[in-house]
Amino acid sequence: MPAATHPPLLDSFIAHLAESDQRVTATRLQVAKAIARRGGHFTAEEICAALPSVGRATVYRNIKLLAEMGFLCRVLLEDGSLHYQVSHRGHHHHLVCTACGLAQDLLGCDIQDLLRTRAGDSGFAVSGHWLEVYGLCRDCQSKAP
Amino acid sequence: MPAATHPPLLDSFIAHLAESDQRVTATRLQVAKAIARRGGHFTAEEICAALPSVGRATVYRNIKLLAEMGFLCRVLLEDGSLHYQVSHRGHHHHLVCTACGLAQDLLGCDIQDLLRTRAGDSGFAVSGHWLEVYGLCRDCQSKAP
DNA sequence: AGGCATAATGATACGAGGTCTCGATAGTAG
DNA sequence: CTACTATCGAGACCTCGTATCATTATGCCT
Incomplete structure (x- = not known):
């Protein structure tokens, strides 16, 4: 079900670089390809390992x-470690499966309104929030009862 | 407004230690006191600095x-750094002021229900969530318009 | 095409934050 | 009081990420 590749990522990346006076280098494309090749979320270190010819600092950059x-x-995983994944642009949250690690997007969150109301009671002006949701995805539920 | 001390913390801690076959050591009490003494949230390093006679590993432990x-x-602060604070037992979230750093509790969150509904649509079984809310507290709003 | 200014790179040092090891110390049960 | 063993403290070590800086190569200009 998850798309195997993200060819639009490469194109959009190149276009965006050109627009903002940044150079389209071979290394940048290597990093972008390594990310596109990979489904799901990943850590910076994993990309470093996948691209031993590219400097660690460059991967992070x-x-x-x-x-x-x-x-x-x-x-943000439940254990506190930070991962990345190809983004659906715009505001969304993640449903992170604690069994298989799959992180699917939770779109259309109407939490901001709820928060504004709740927080407003104590005079707090909400400007942003961070939410991660943990549980079991459909597949893992059927595998492990 | 925030309670200046948390005397119950010490007592509860000692009781809880005794109940679970853990030793009540002078060092443990020093750490607990240093935490109780401090209002608001803090980092492990701050406690280390406040207790130079106690080993760093011990403070973390x-x-x-x-x-x-x-x-x-x-x-979890907006910049990604992890702080701790004396907890109101039970589930709650934090309203973190991005100006003064104050983190007040947001009790009675009914997000879990909202999430169950939303996530249920995609067959996901929610078991937990992590939410931090950022904004300006009442005081900081009046200071900086 | 050829040259140039400079953005990007990579090796490496550094720093924060946290864990592991291991001999020494000190609670606690008896 | 004594023995057993959990805990401690010092420091080495680890992970993740950033800063430095000499070197390379991109993109523009002609």
Whole structure:
């Protein structure tokens, strides 16, 4: 069900680089391809391991760049470790399966309104929030009763 | 407004230790006191600095212990750094002020129900969630318009 | 095409935050 | 009081991420 590749990622990345006076380098494309090749979420270190010819600092720099451009979003796992995954642009949250690790997007969250009401009671002005949801995906539920 | 001390923390801690075959050591009490003395949230390093006579590893060990016992809860700041604070036992979230750093509790969250409904649509069984809310507290709003 | 200014790279040092090891110390049951 | 063993403290170590800086290569200009 998850798309195997993200060919649009490469194209959008190149277009976005050109628009913002950043160079389209071979290394950048390598990093982007390594990410696109991989389904689901990943850590920066995993990309480093997958691209031993690319410097660690460079991998981190480019992941940061991709995240700032909105092509990647950050996923906080239950153990506190930070992962990334190709992003559906726009605000969303993640349903993280604690068994298989799959992180599917939870779109159309109407939490902000709820929060504004609740927090408003104590005079707090909400400007943002971070939400991760943990549980079992459909497949893992049927596997492990 | 925030309680200046948490005397019950010490007593509960001692009781809980005795109940679970853990020793009541002078060092443990020092760490608990240093935490109780401090209002608001703090990092492990801050406690280390406040207790130079106690080993760093020991401070970390005991904070972890207190957190596992439910006496402390973890607060994730917007910059990704992890803080702790004395916990209102039970499920709650935090309203973290991005100006002054104050983290007040957001009790009575009915997010779990909302999430179950939303996530249920995709066959996902929610078991837990992590939510932090960022914004400005009442005081900081009046100071900085 | 050829040259140039400079953005990007990679090796490496550094730093924060946290865990592991292991000999020494000190609670606690008896 | 004594023995058993959980806990401690010092420091090595680990992970993740950033800063430095000499070197490379991109993109523009002609």
